[in-house]
Amino acid sequence: MRTRSLASALALSLLLAACGGRGPEVHQVEGLIPFTPVRPTLAEAVSAPRYTGSDPLVQEAQATYPTGLDLHRKLVMRTCGGTNGVCHNQKEYPDMHTPAAFSTLLNAPCNVQPGSWSTVFDRCERVGDLFRLEGQGGAASQLGWLDYVPGDAPTLDDAHLPDETMPGLHVVLADPVPGTFTQRWFTGTFVRNFVNAQGNLEGLAFAQYTTTWWPLPGNRRHLYGQVAEWQREDAAALAVSGLVQGDHNRNGHFGAQGGAPTPLIRPGVPEQSYLVARLRGHMEGQVIPGSRMPLANQPPSVPDMLALVCFIEGLPKGWDGSQGAWNLASDINFESCSYKTRQDELNVVGQGVTFSGRIKPIIDANCTGCHVSPNPSGNLDLTGNTYQRLLEASVARPDLKLVQPGQPEKSYLWLMLVGDGSTQRRRMPLNDQGQSVPLPQDQLDSVQNWILAGALND
Incomplete structure (x- = not known):
């Protein structure tokens, strides 16, 4: 199979297999096309008791967002799905531009269009496709990730071995390749498991690549495949053919091994909903890679975020859509929402974080x-007029201020606190033994929020 047509061939093969081939012959009356539409059903709208307390933020949230339809129209469209197709419309997963599209986020997988591999969250990873070397023996192994590095590869032999950056095809697996060979001409086959029309698990071999394969020295989980000039087009096509990669973010952890992927919205559990996590910047103590959302639109306020988490918390746990799509005309239950008294946990940008406090x-x-006189570490004294010093240039990186208001990614203090590799220094703070001891997540959130909100001296 030519890899340039892998995506279409895979889709066709899966469709035919799932449908059991040609299917039964249909006898139709001349001039009539038999068609039985399958239309989605909508569950009944659910009423909820109104919040009658005195908290003005909860009152504002309830007045602005009494139902899920209001939440979509006033918040989701403004923050995520608006701007005429630039954000999460039909061009960008997940699609949120209509109420019907927004309702499909319940239990929908996150990061099915991950973009850069570095922005994939562990808990969004799916079970990878399988890979096997034909004739080598041993079971197929789950694919961790695959990458094609273009360029001219040098001549290889037992004295000149490939490394992780060499131009060619790199395939990283969950399990080491059996045997002791250092190089061999093999056909590598990619296999996808699916449930066929009879309800049985079946493997479909949908792509192959034949070349000389080299396990990297000291790491037989990492295979290097040579790419001749006449194979470059096929190798490039294979890399973008839709392979499911179990370790998509390449950190050595296969996320799906810890359970089912995190959904965009987990009914009843906002803390485990990826949509909420992208707005908060973390999920249950784990930092969400990539830029915190929204990128360009107005961030949610406390009433906005309160409405979103109360909407999700009010969804029945375990809701699977078998009763029909969730009716967004249902009331948001602010009265029973636990976050009405936990607003400090919403982690809204700029809210509740002051410099002095x-x-x-x-x-x-x-x-x-x-960092104290008379001999401050790194010539940085953070005593005295601390606020003024934070707005000045870093000694180690004069091109960066310690704090650039509104821009954590350009603030040297923030880069050091999160261990950004661009600093080429140990992550701060350090303990007495010189070991990195990262700040707790809530403190990191506070520093980030304060910088995002303008780093005010309040």
Whole structure:
């Protein structure tokens, strides 16, 4: 099979297999086309008791977003699905531009269009396709990731072995390749498991690539495939053919081994809903890779975020759509929502974080043990007029201020606190033994939110 047509061939093969081939012969009356439409059903709208307390933020949320339809029209369209197709419309997964599209987010997988591999969250990874070397023996192994590095590869032999950056095809597996060979001409076959029309699990071999394969020295999970000039087009096509990669973000952890992928919205559990996590920047203590959403539109306020999490928390746990699509005309239950008294956990950008009340105590407790006169570490003294010093240039990176208001990614303090590799330094803060001891997630969130909100001296 030519890899340039892998995607279409795979789709056709899966369709034929799932449908059991040609299917039964249909006898139709001349001039009539038999057609029985399958239309989605809609569950009944659910009423909820109204919040009668005195908290003004909860009152505002309830007045602005009484139902899921209001949530979609006033918040989702403004924050995620608007701007005429630029954001999450039909061109960008997930599609949120209509109420019907938004309702399909319940239990829908996250990151099915991940873009850059570095932005994939572990808990969004799916079970990878299988890969086997024909004639080598042993079971097929789950595909971790595949990458094609273009360019001219040098001549290889037992004295000149490939490495992780060499131009060619790189296939990383969950299990080491059996045997002791250092190089061999093999056909590599990619297999996808699916449930056929009879309800049985079946493997479909949908792509092959034949070349000389080399296990990397010391790592037989990483295979290097040579790409001759006449194979370049096929190798490039294979890399974009829709392979399911079990370790898509290439961090050595196969996310689906810890359970089913995290859905965009998990009914009843906002803490395990990827949509909420992208707005908050983390999920249950794990940082979400990539830029915090929204990228260009107005971030949600406390009433906005409260409405979203209360909407999700009010969905029945275990809702699977068998009763029909969730009716967005249903009331949002603010009265029973646990977040009405947990607003500090919403992690809304800029809310509740002040320099004097939150940021300076974090710095005093974690930084001034070393960054203090008369011999401050790194020539950085964070005592005295701490706020003014934070707005000045870094000694180690004069091109960056310690804090660039509104831009954590250009703030040297933030880069050091999160261990950004661009600093080429150890992640701060350090303990007495010189070991990195990262700040707790809630403190990191506070620093990030304070910078995003303009790094005010309040």
